[in-house]
Amino acid sequence: TYFKIINDHHLDIKKYLDEIQIYNNNEDYIMEMIRYYMNNQQIGHAKQYYKEHIQNIRTKETKVKLESLLNPENEDAYLNYLCSKLSYYNCSEVPIYYDDLKEFYGNKFENYLIDFINKVDDYYSDYELAIMFKRKQEAKYAIYILLQKPNMNFFDPLKGMIKEYSLEMYLMVYVECLKEYINQGTRNYYLSDYIYDLFHDLDEMSKIELVDMLKKEYPRRKKLHEMLDACLKEGDEIEIQY
Known part of the structure; x- marks a missing residue:
């Protein structure tokens, strides 16, 4: 409540709270004071405040957090x-x-x-991690992870959430995860299912472009080429069934 009043009215946090003993002895308050100073580029004040209140820092977790805040090299x-x-x-x-x-x-x-x-x-496991992101509705961070670490096992349970968040990002991530899955070997049981599933969200021209791109990226994978051709050939039928 105090912090909300201070922020809403742009008050001097130290002037209004620093003399209240219950806050001076509270680790969370000390942490917020130091964060306040650091955010306002008052590094000297932050280190001085820490020095004055170090006797009230009892938990290792808080000490580590303060080390991260006060020393940029240990962030x-x-x-x-x-x-x-x-x-x-x-x-x-x-x-x-x-x-x-x-x-x-x-x-x-x-x-x-x-x-x-x-x-x-x-x-x-990838599945447990995906469920955690799904429960927290963390589509943004899931996409961030997948673009750097494509992983079909992680992506698969999150498809609906990511698609709802952004169709464009969904398609981009799907293609990257599909390529990663192909890299594991064309005998993967669900590969054709993943291709069909992706086709549902592509128009005819995009399907052809996707197949062409994958063929160029994997020029020596004859079985993959055959699978892609079969998926493309059955595209119309898939759309009707869908």
Whole structure:
């Protein structure tokens, strides 16, 4: 409530709250004060404030967060701290760690997201990760991950959410994930199903262009060419069935 009043009226946060003892002894308040100074480029004030209140910092998590805030060269300290806590035994905490990182890093979150996902891969299945993103309605960040790390197993459960968010991004991500799936081998059982499914959202010209692009990208994959030709040939029938 105090922070809302201060922000709404552009008040001096220190002038109105710094003398209130209950806040001075509160780790969250100390964190917000330092974040306030850092956001306003008052690095000296931030470090001085930390020095004055260091005796009230009790938890390791808060210390790591402050290290990330106060020392730009150690900005990834909080990411590393959370990743160090990940294990098979507490992988259920992944959604909580995700929220913590998103809240802490704010607009810089994307800079750390891929590193976090890479670490999570050791303990969390693609499907579990996709369900987490779906429950949180995180289409934007799912797309961000998929464009850098195409993964059909991760993309498949998120198709509807991503398509609703942006048809253009959905098609772009779908093609990248399809290519990644092809790279795994043309004998993948669901490959033709994925091609047919993508065809549903393409007009005739786009289907031809997609097939042509994949043939050029994989010139020696004869079985793939045959599969693409068969999918293209059956395109009209697919549209009627759909």
